Amino acid sequence: MFKHHDPIRKLARGFHYQHLYARARELHGIQIFENVSDLSKIQIEFLYWLALYNRLYQDLLMREPFLTEETINDDFLCDCYLIWEDKVKRKKELERIKNPARDYSRDKKQIDRSSKIPSVVFKKC
C-alpha cells in the first residue's frame, strides 16, 4: 500500500481487459494471454487484479458503503478500502452470521468531519 500508480492495476481495471475477463468467464474459447499454462508471476498478479476489480465493479453497482468510482481508480484509496473491508466489513458480516437478532441499523456511516451542520435524527412520535 503506497501512493503510486501501478500500470498493471490500471490495465486490469480498464474496460478492455474487464470486458475480456467477463467474456472469458462465459465463453471458454477466449484467452487473455498467448500462453494458456506456465503463467509468469506478473500474469498471475494481473489475473488477481482482474478478478478483484471485477468484484469491486459489481460491489459498486450494489452500492456498497464507502465504495466509489474514485476509490476504484486510485490505487491508494483502493488499498485503504480493501484493508477496511478486511478489518471492518468482514468482521461485521461474521458478527451478523453469529448474532442475527442484533439491530445493525445504527452502525457507523461515513463521517463528514468538516461539516458544520449538526446531525439530526428523525424519530417517529
Add this chain to the structure above:
Amino acid sequence: MENAQGIDRQKILAEVTEKLNELDELQEAEGMIENNTIEFQYNGSIYRVRKPNRREREELRLVKNKKQTQLLKDPDNVTEEELIKVLLDRSVPVDIPKMRQDIRTFQQKIESLAVDITETASKPDRDKLIDQAESLRCEQLNLQYRINELLSSCVEKQLKDFIQEYLVYIVLEKRTDTNWVKHFKNYDEFMNSANEDDDNLIYRAAHYMAALLHKDV
C-alpha cells in the same frame, strides 16, 4: 507562460507529457503480460528474458548448492542469524529484531489509518490522514532499507544476489535476424563484462526477471 487567450502552454505541455508517459507505461505493462517472456529494447537491439526450462533450473540448483557450500566454508562469511548477533553485541547495539517489530507496528498504524481514510467523507480531512499514512510508510520503508543494508553481507543475501545474476546469464537472449540467441555465451563472458552498457542491460534484465518468477527457482 500564458498567451492572449489565457492558455498556459507549459501546463498543457506538462499534462500531455504526463499522459504520454502513462501511455508508455501501460504499453510496457501490456507487453509484460501478453506471454511468459518479456521483450525489451536496449541500445537499438531487442532482448528478451524468459522462464528457465527444466534443464536450466537443474543447472541453477547445482550452482546454487555449490555456491552455498563455498560461502559457508569461508570463515569470513557470516549467516544472517550470526550477523544479527554481531550487530546486537556492538558497543552501540543495533537491534534488528526490534527494528522488524517496529516495521510491524508501523504497518498496524497504517492499516488503522487506512480504515479511517475509507470512513472519512470530507476530502481535506481525508488528505490529512493520507499524509499521515504516507509519512508512516516512508519511515517504515527507511527502516526496511536500513535493515537490508545492515544485512547485505550475510551469506543468504550473497547467495540470493548470485542466483539472480546467474538467472540473468542463463535466460537473457538477443534477437538476431532469424531467431533468439543467448547473449552471454558462457558464465566467464558474463562475469568479465565490464562496460557500463552491459551493467545496465543486466540490471534491466534482472528487473524483468523479477516480474516473471515467483521465487529464485
